[in-house]
Structure formats: C-alpha cells, structure tokens
C-alpha cells in the first residue's frame with residue numbers, strides 16, 4: 409500500500425535568485441497556456457486534444473525554442489494543460505458548459521529530474537540555472553507533518569509543486585511524500601496522526617450579500633455590487649434593443665462582449681480567491697452545492713446567477729486541478745437550515761436574510777458562513793463514507809476558521825464543533841472587494 413502526504417514548507421530563497429523563480433513560473437504558465445490554446449478546439453469538444461504525446465509532438469520544440477525552461481519543465485507545462493483540457497472535455501460530456509482552460513496561478517511542477525530534494529533544502533532548475541533553497545523549519549518538528557513526513561527517511565519525495573504567495577511574498581514547496589507500506593504494517597499506519605491530510609473547504613454561493621463565502625470565513629466579492637453592475641449593463645442593452653417583454657427573457661448569449669468579459673474577469677478573480685483560501689489551509693478538496701437543476705429552480709432574473717455559478721465552478725475546477733485540489737458538489741438539502749454547531753435542523757432555524765440563529769443552542773453567525781460549513785461537512789462525510797479501505801487510515805478534515813476538524817471513525821462531528829468553542833470560530837476580517845479595485 410502506498411501512503412502519500414503533502415507537506416507545505418516555506419523556502420528561504422536568496423534575494424538575488426527570487427527573480428529566476430518568478431521568470432520560471434511565468435514561462436511555465438506560458439507553456440501551459442500555449443498548450444491549452446492549441447489543444448482546445450472551440451467548435452467541438454470532440455476535436456480537443458487530450459493526448460500528452462500528441463501535444464508534446466506538436467509543441468515541445470517550439471516551446472523549448474521560445475522559453476529558457478529545461479526540457480523537463482516544458483514537458484510538465486504541456487502535461488498540466490493537457491490534463492486540464494481532459495477534465496474540461498469530461499465536464500462537457502457531463503453536459504456542463506466549459507471553456508478553454510486558462511492558467512494564471514503561480515505554480516510550477518517539479519519532479520526528480522527538474523529538482524533535487526534533500527531533507528533540509530531543495531535544488532530547483534530554473535530559467536537561470538539551479539536555485540538552492542533552504543527549508544524554513546520550525547524549532548520543534550515533532551508531531552508536525554514536517555517532522556513526520558518531510559524529515560522522515562521512510563518517505564521519499566515525489567512530484568511536488570513550487571508556489572508563491574504574493575500577499576506574504578513567500579515561496580513554498582508543496583512536497584509530496586510517498587511511503588510504501590507492506591501489508592503486515594498497515595495496522596500500524598492507521599494510527600498515523602496526520603493520515604491522509606484530506607481537508608475540505610466549503611463554499612456557499614449567493615445571489616445577494618456576498619457572492620462566495622468559505623467555511624474558513626472568507627467573504628468574497630459583493631453579489632450586490634455584481635447585481636448593480638449587471639443592471640447598468642441591462643440599461644444599456646435596453647436602450648439598444650426593443651424593451652418590454654423581451655428583457656425578461658434575456659439570456660447569457662445576449663450579453664454584450666464587454667459585459668461578458670467583465671463578468672468572466674470577476675469570476676476568474678473569485679475563483680482565484682477561493683483557491684488562495686484553499687492553499688492557505690492546505691485544502692485537498694473544495695465543496696460546492698450541487699448546481700444541477702439550479703436553472704430550473706430559479707426565476708428568469710436569476711438565470712444569470714445560475715450561469716455565473718456554473719462558470720465559477722468550472723474555473724475553480726480547472727485551476728484547482730492544476731494545483732492538485734479536487735472540486736466536488738454536494739446536495740443542497742438543509743445546508744442553510746442546519747446549525748453548523750449543534751447539528752440540529754429545526755424548522756425555525758430558517759435563517760433571516762443574512763443571519764443564522766440556532767433555536768436549539770443559540771449559535772448565531774452569518775447565514776452564508778453557516779451554510780458553507782455545512783457544505784464542507786457534507787463532502788467530508790461523503791468522502792469518509794466512500795473510503796474504500798478503512799485500514800488505510802485516511803481521515804478527513806473540514807477547513808474552519810478555528811482550525812481543522814477531524815472526522816474520524818464514527819461521525820460525531822457536531823460534538824467536535826461545540827467542543828471547539830464559539831469564541832475562536834468567528835469569521836476572518838471581511839474581505840469585500842469590488843472587481844474594479846482588483847484590476
């Protein structure tokens with residue numbers, strides 16, 4: 409049996425070598441985007457190229473020529489894009505509307521040919537030779553993923569990613585560590601404290617208030633502002649075409665190019681914010697409510713949101729794929745009525761506009777934030793029950809502001825939530841942001 413763990417470790421990058429890493433990431437992204445453009449055939453998904461060998465044949469020489477990347481990194485860039493195109497085609501086959509994958513996150517894939525991994529530092533190939541980066545290790549690594557996996561000689565380095573957090577201005581290695589365990593050893597591994605390190609970030613999407621709210625308490629983009637901008641566009645449209653009954657049936661196809669570009673920019677930026685939050689808490693999964701049928705449930709005026717939710721979901725899926733984050737949907741039943749603290753689903757819990765107040769335990773918090781925690785929990789619970797090998801020792805966690813919540817063995821998550829105490833489980837400072845300021 410194989411055990412794979414991902415360990416995030418901060419890198420100490422020499423000041424004069426930082427630029428080499430940035431340029432490497434730029435060029436890596438360039439390879440991925442060039443590949444995506446080549447492999448994605450707009451007219452029909454049937455013709456999208458999903459073969460890595462084909463893509464390499466067609467693009468490798470040119471990209472080697474156009475970049476200063478090593479052979480291995482060019483190949484990794486091509487493969488990353490082909491993977492994303494593949495999942496786009498799969499989504500298409502499921503009936504989802506998809507578009508050409510676009511890579512804008514700062515992330516470079518390294519394996520043993522493009523990097524040499526040591527227990528205290530890593531040597532990375534870049535556009536300008538190798539860059540040696542020491543790990544920034546905590547004083548005491550006992551019982552941490554760093555001590556248990558990164559520094560543990562039983563684990564070997566696998567394909568890892570280099571990432572950069574532009575808010576912290578820090579480079580991180582997301583090291584994937586592998587250990588092969590003999591069958592007779594399996595029992596022991598199940599008591600492994602960090603186990604699979606699977607962490608779920610929940611996301612609630614809304615038509616008013618905040619557009620997206622995460623289970624970690626990030627409030628992303630104002631839906632009210634989007635509605636306002638949308639109405640402005642509508643006014644313009646109204647003056648250009650016959651008003652009256654038709655305006656009630658406007659579809660996404662009737663959006664102007666400008667409007668379309670605007671909303672796609674907004675959605676890309678929301679997707680990036682969600683994934684930044686996922687990276688921050690080292691989430692392995694992002695959970696959304698099931699979007700199937702959402703269009704039917706909604707009035708015409710809200711079709712736009714249904715469309716925007718789906719687009720957003722796809723962006724997060726693509727971008728997540730590139731970073732090794734899985735994106736899943738869960739059933740929306742009771743996510744807004746259920747108390748994320750005590751777990752009750754009293755009828756009277758029905759939240760007022762933006763406030764949830766539990767009639768049983770008195771827990772009060774932002775209604776969307778409450779829902780996002782329930783969404784995270786649903787996926788964690790599902791992953792837990794789908795777990796094929798209970799002896800594999802996988803545990804699942806919810807990403808919450810107050811820290812990680814383990815879902816072990818019997819599912820007593822609600823007890824654990826209350827055990828965490830209310831005081832620490834407050835939303836982070838709100839990060840409202842209008843899309844104009846983001847540009």
Ligand SMILES: [Zn+2]
Nearest residue numbers: 747750766769
């Ligand atoms: Zn409650």
